[in-house]
Amino acid sequence: MTGLLAGLRIVEGSAFIAAPMGGMTLAQLGADVIRFDDLAGGLDSDRWPVTKDGASLYWAGLNKGKRSIAVDLRHPKGREILSALITAPGENAGIFSTNMPARGWLSYEELSKKRADLIALVIVGDRHGAANVDYTVNSITGFPLVTGPLGHEGPVNAVLPAWDIATAYAAAMSILAAERHRRLTGAGQKIVLPLQDMALSAVSAMGYLGEAAINRVDRPRFGNEIFGTFGRDFRTKDGRYVMICVFSDRHLAALAKAGGFAEAFAAIEKDKGVDLTLEADRWTARAELAAVIAPWVAAHSAAEVGAALKKEGALWAPYQTFRELGADKDAVLDNPMFTVLDQPGIGAYPVAASPVQFAAVPREPPRPAPTLGQHTDEILSGILGLPGHEIARLHDEKIVAGSST
Amino acid sequence: MTGLLAGLRIVEGSAFIAAPMGGMTLAQLGADVIRFDDLAGGLDSDRWPVTKDGASLYWAGLNKGKRSIAVDLRHPKGREILSALITAPGENAGIFSTNMPARGWLSYEELSKKRADLIALVIVGDRHGAANVDYTVNSITGFPLVTGPLGHEGPVNAVLPAWDIATAYAAAMSILAAERHRRLTGAGQKIVLPLQDMALSAVSAMGYLGEAAINRVDRPRFGNEIFGTFGRDFRTKDGRYVMICVFSDRHLAALAKAGGFAEAFAAIEKDKGVDLTLEADRWTARAELAAVIAPWVAAHSAAEVGAALKKEGALWAPYQTFRELGADKDAVLDNPMFTVLDQPGIGAYPVAASPVQFAAVPREPPRPAPTLGQHTDEILSGILGLPGHEIARLHDEKIVAGSST
Numbered sequence: 001m002t003g004l005l006a007g008l009r010i011v012e013g014s015a016f017i018a019a020p021m022g023g024m025t026l027a028q029l030g031a032d033v034i035r036f037d038d039l040a041g042g043l044d045s046d047r048w049p050v051t052k053d054g055a056s057l058y059w060a061g062l063n064k065g066k067r068s069i070a071v072d073l074r075h076p077k078g079r080e081i082l083s084a085l086i087t088a089p090g091e092n093a094g095i096f097s098t099n100m101p102a103r104g105w106l107s108y109e110e111l112s113k114k115r116a117d118l119i120a121l122v123i124v125g126d127r128h129g130a131a132n133v134d135y136t137v138n139s140i141t142g143f144p145l146v147t148g149p150l151g152h153e154g155p156v157n158a159v160l161p162a163w164d165i166a167t168a169y170a171a172a173m174s175i176l177a178a179e180r181h182r183r184l185t186g187a188g189q190k191i192v193l194p195l196q197d198m199a200l201s202a203v204s205a206m207g208y209l210g211e212a213a214i215n216r217v218d219r220p221r222f223g224n225e226i227f228g229t230f231g232r233d234f235r236t237k238d239g240r241y242v243m244i245c246v247f248s249d250r251h252l253a254a255l256a257k258a259g260g261f262a263e264a265f266a267a268i269e270k271d272k273g274v275d276l277t278l279e280a281d282r283w284t285a286r287a288e289l290a291a292v293i294a295p296w297v298a299a300h301s302a303a304e305v306g307a308a309l310k311k312e313g314a315l316w317a318p319y320q321t322f323r324e325l326g327a328d329k330d331a332v333l334d335n336p337m338f339t340v341l342d343q344p345g346i347g348a349y350p351v352a353a354s355p356v357q358f359a360a361v362p363r364e365p366p367r368p369a370p371t372l373g374q375h376t377d378e379i380l381s382g383i384l385g386l387p388g389h390e391i392a393r394l395h396d397e398k399i400v401a402g403s404s405t
Numbered sequence: 406m407t408g409l410l411a412g413l414r415i416v417e418g419s420a421f422i423a424a425p426m427g428g429m430t431l432a433q434l435g436a437d438v439i440r441f442d443d444l445a446g447g448l449d450s451d452r453w454p455v456t457k458d459g460a461s462l463y464w465a466g467l468n469k470g471k472r473s474i475a476v477d478l479r480h481p482k483g484r485e486i487l488s489a490l491i492t493a494p495g496e497n498a499g500i501f502s503t504n505m506p507a508r509g510w511l512s513y514e515e516l517s518k519k520r521a522d523l524i525a526l527v528i529v530g531d532r533h534g535a536a537n538v539d540y541t542v543n544s545i546t547g548f549p550l551v552t553g554p555l556g557h558e559g560p561v562n563a564v565l566p567a568w569d570i571a572t573a574y575a576a577a578m579s580i581l582a583a584e585r586h587r588r589l590t591g592a593g594q595k596i597v598l599p600l601q602d603m604a605l606s607a608v609s610a611m612g613y614l615g616e617a618a619i620n621r622v623d624r625p626r627f628g629n630e631i632f633g634t635f636g637r638d639f640r641t642k643d644g645r646y647v648m649i650c651v652f653s654d655r656h657l658a659a660l661a662k663a664g665g666f667a668e669a670f671a672a673i674e675k676d677k678g679v680d681l682t683l684e685a686d687r688w689t690a691r692a693e694l695a696a697v698i699a700p701w702v703a704a705h706s707a708a709e710v711g712a713a714l715k716k717e718g719a720l721w722a723p724y725q726t727f728r729e730l731g732a733d734k735d736a737v738l739d740n741p742m743f744t745v746l747d748q749p750g751i752g753a754y755p756v757a758a759s760p761v762q763f764a765a766v767p768r769e770p771p772r773p774a775p776t777l778g779q780h781t782d783e784i785l786s787g788i789l790g791l792p793g794h795e796i797a798r799l800h801d802e803k804i805v806a807g808s809s810t
Contacts, residue, residue: 004582016652021610025575029582043653047684048633049616049624057612057619058633064610127740127762131656135636136722139648142730143565144638148553155638155646155724157629160548162567165607169574170430174761176581177409177434181765183588189765197742197760202570203730204743204757205426205469207462211454212731213754214462219454219727224562228453228463231540233549233560241560243544247421248448251536279452317541319560322624325547325608326617335532337602338609349618352609355602356579357532360586360594 003030003364009093010175011036011086012066013106015043017134017164018195019099019123020062022171027065028354030364034379035066036082038073039401041372055345063369064351069380070373070401078399079105081384087115088383094188095175099123108190117188119178121171126196134161137199142208150223163199170198230282230289233319240302241319244293244309249277254314255293264292326350339365373402408435408769414498415580416441416491417471418511420448422539422569423600424504424528425467427576432470433759435769439784440471441487443478444806446777460750468774469756474785475778475806483804484510486789492520493788499593500580504528513595522593524583526576531601539566542604547613555628568604575603635687635694638724639702641710646724649698649714654682659719660698669697731755744770778807 008031012023020035027033037045047058069085072078083105086096094115099122100106108120125132138144138158148156174191182188203209211219225232231245246252256262265276268288274281282289297305302318309316325331332338332350341351351366380386380400394400413436417428425440432438442450452463474490477483488510491501499520504527505511513525530537543549543563553561579596587593608614616624630637636650651657661667670681673693679686687694702710707723714721730736737743737755746756756771785791785805799805 004586017611021607024610025578048688049612049620050685051619057615061610061612061615127742131718131720132722133636133650133652133720135631135650136648136720138565139722139724140730140733140736141565142725142727144724145726147564148561149557152554152557154640155629155648156553156561157631157638157648158563158565158567159552159627159632160543160546160563160567161611162563162565162570165567165571166574169571169578170761173430173574173578173581174763176578176585178763178765180581180585180588181409181763183585185765187765189763191764192762194760194762196736197740197757200730200736200740201742201757201760202426203727204755205429205466206422206566207454207464207466208727209731209737209756210462210466210748210751210754212726212728214456214752215454216728222564224560226540226562227564231538233562235559243540243560243562245538245540247538280455283453313536315536315538315541317537317544319544319549320547321550321617322547322608322613323617323621325545325605326614328545331545331601331605332614335602335605337532337606343615346615347619349615350609351615352602352606355599355606356575357597357599358579358583358586358594359596360583360590360592 002361003028004358004361005029005031007092008032008095008179009034009090010095010097013096013098013100015099017062017161018167018171019097020044021165021168023066023097024062024064025168025172025354026175028364028366029356030361033066034069034085034375035063036069036071036085037372039070039398045372051346053345057346060343060346060369061351065367066370067375067379068370068373068402069376072399075399077394081380081400083111083114084384085379086111087118089115094118095179096120097171097175112188115188117182117186119175119182119188119191121175121178121191121193123167123171123193123195125194127192127194132195134164134195137163137196141199141203146219146221148221148223150221152221163195166202167193167195167198225286228283229279230286232286232290234294234297236297236302236305237299238301242297242302242305243317243319245315246282247315250313251315252276254312255309258308258312258314259293259296261292261296265289268292337363341366341368343368344371373400376400376402378403407766409763409766410434410436412497413437413500413584414439414495415500415502418501418503418505420504422467422566423572423576424502425449426570426573428471428502429467429469430573430577430759431580433769433771434761435766438471439474439490439780440468441474441476441490442777444475444803450777456751458750462751465748465751465774466756470772471775472780472784473775473778473807474781477804480804482799486785486805488516488519489789490784491516492523494520499523500584501525502576502580517593520593522587522591524580524587524593524596526580526583526596526598528572528576528598528600530599532597532599537600539563539569539600542568542601546604546608551624551626553626553628555626557626568600571607572598572600572603630691633688634684635691637691637695639699641702641707642704643706645707647702647707647710648722648724650720651687652720655718656720657681659717660714663713663717663719664698664701666697666701670694673697742768746771746773748773749776778805781805781807783808
């Protein structure tokens with residue numbers, strides 16, 4: 001392991017997206033992340049999407065580069081092993097990350113008796129500890145009622161689990177912040193990260209709560225338009241869609257040049273008394289702008305529209321499906337972030353490494369997700385120092401599983 | 406400043422969401438984050454939503470708790486001041502975070518001549534350095550074509566800028582990872598974080614690219630249903646909407662009890678030959694499940710439905726608007742993360758602190774965003790050691806602005 005965080009060890013008890021992705025994020029930077037699961041695998045071990053043989057592509061994606069230990073979580077000896085693993089000595093160890101119910105033997109209070117400077121990050125649904133998932137958190141934020149086509153009645157759910165993803169990175173950040181604090185002061189601590197508060201703090205940061213409280217308005221649904229500037233989708237002659245945005249004068253000039261809109265834009269400015277270099281004025285004149293752009297896009301193929309916009313440096317993108325993305329030369333096939341990786345039980349396909357490029361160390365290529373318990377024996381031996389015959393006995397008694405079974 | 410990151414200083418050159426939110430995230434943990442802007446303010450200084458007086462609620466939300474210095478970015482002396490600020494000495498200083506074009510005097514190459522162990526995080530649109538915003542990145546991921554109502558043609562854009570938010574937290578994480586590396590090795594570095602790669606790595610992690618490559622299918626649009634388990638919206642008698650999900654046996658049992666569905670669920674299991682405790686089987690039987698639940702929700706008010714689901718511990722949430730969220734007792738008004746803060750130029754409204762609770766230090770209440778150049782003088786004096794008459798001259802020559810103008 002040669003990554004930026006080489007040597008740092010995190011023991012993870014997790015399922016679903018936020019916690020496993022947080023651990024994976026640190027594993028991709030070189031940390032030794034050990035995920036433990038019950039003998040039958042985690043709640044998420046079979047989550048869809050799956051291959052035709054039932055192997056979870058989801059699980060494989062979110063647990064890349066970790067080590068796996070499989071232990072009977074209900075057996076006192078199994079719990080003893082995991083407690084010892086979480087609290088094992090070492091300046092770079094003693095970090096526990098979980099979104100499992102962290103009660104009893106898995107609580108910070110119990111674990112920190114074994115290691116006073118333990119860092120324990122607990123991801124919870126809300127600050128009371130109630131259950132929540134991305135979808136229930138998103139419902140209360142306000143976003144589903146302003147997302148979706150104009151005229152649509154009712155909420156539009158996000159398919160993209162934005163709050164889980166943000167929480168994953170916040171978890172990784174919080175572990176590093178606490179590890180810094182421990183390095184400087186010697187003190188460990190418990191960290192609580194509520195999924196709901198992650199969402200609410202972002203809603204607050206982006207001004208939505210301020211708008212509601214100060215302006216006393218509920219922002220309506222604006223379809224595919226970007227609020228407060230100009231941006232929306234357009235349909236091409238060949239039935240494809242492109243997103244075109246204007247966030248600066250430069251984007252405006254590039255768009256005008258690509259489509260030959262200079263005169264039409266000047267006419268809008270004159271007729272409506274607006275200055276299209278200003279965001280607010282672009283928003284005011286968005287219908288007029290769209291009326292100029294739409295016929296041009298509709299008269300050309302996606303290839304023609306894309307070529308013209310790209311040539312002038314406009315801010316735009318094609319919409320594509322997941323399969324089209326998978327075949328996208330620039331975004332995936334030629335992107336050094338991706339490596340075609342052979343994931344045992346699934347096959348070879350392009351898999352992403354960390355999106356962050358640190359100049360001090362070369363980016364680690366992605367490593368496969370482990371099979372359940374793949375590293376049980378090496379962890380029991382290498383970290384807990386158990387002799388071979390004891391490890392064999394733990395297998396015999398079905399307290400651990402994996403590697404040698 | 407008593408926060409977890411007290412003493413750490415980050416100089417930020419930023420606009421829009423990802424970079425300012427990354428800085429704000431660290432400021433809320435106690436770091437000294439200094440945002441610099443041109444004399445006229447940043448590109449995002451007037452971004453919508455704004456108050457009726459034109460003050461940006463967006464800017465106020467994303468720059469809370471920072472210090473602000475206003476400098477003429479085109480003047481050689483202004484550039485000299487900022488270079489000196491970015492590379493000022495100190496174990497906890499020398500960190501630069503930006504999503505501005507980091508060329509010339511603002512490049513890592515130039516700045517690191519002044520401080521060899523500089524850490525410079527540069528957020529770029531894609532790995533080539535091209536422009537991108539959340540909306541153009543999202544277009545190519547595949548999500549807009551699987552989001553939105555069944556039967557809808559064309560893309561559905563996200564209103565929630567998920568990639569910007571994730572990038573903000575990834576930026577904060579990356580700065581802490583590099584600062585750890587510098588503390589251990591003495592070496593600084595340049596970090597490049599492409600917004601597009603942030604999105605693509607998440608698409609990869611969640612199995613979408615694997616599904617496309619291995620199963621060779623494009624997942625269709627499933628409306629508001631959660632793929633691979635059970636979850637969707639339902640309409641109440643009084644025309645409101647609730648999200649109801651089942652991610653575990655416990656959620657299934659709670660839902661069955663809340664609505665009296667035990668027999669109906671057993672009948673589905675028998676008729677369809679499924680086991681509703683399994684995610685995949687819930688997905689297979691989702692239409693039958695919805696057919697049982699929908700009439701019950703439609704026959705009761707939102708208050709009745711919510712009370713029954715809450716009582717049994719089901720996994721559910723009401724959909725609400727931003728104004729309803731702002732008046733939500735549990736989520737906002739009684740939530741200790743929020744403080745009613747008087748934001749100069751805007752007024753008093755509930756503002757969120759950091760969502761992360763670190764036990765070692767009390768959570769800092771949110772601090773207002775600065776006015777443009779509010780801390781110009783104290784920064785010039787306190788960090789760069791400029792005497793009063795020099796600061797006065799810089800104001801006279803219109804090279805800096807703020808505090809004393």
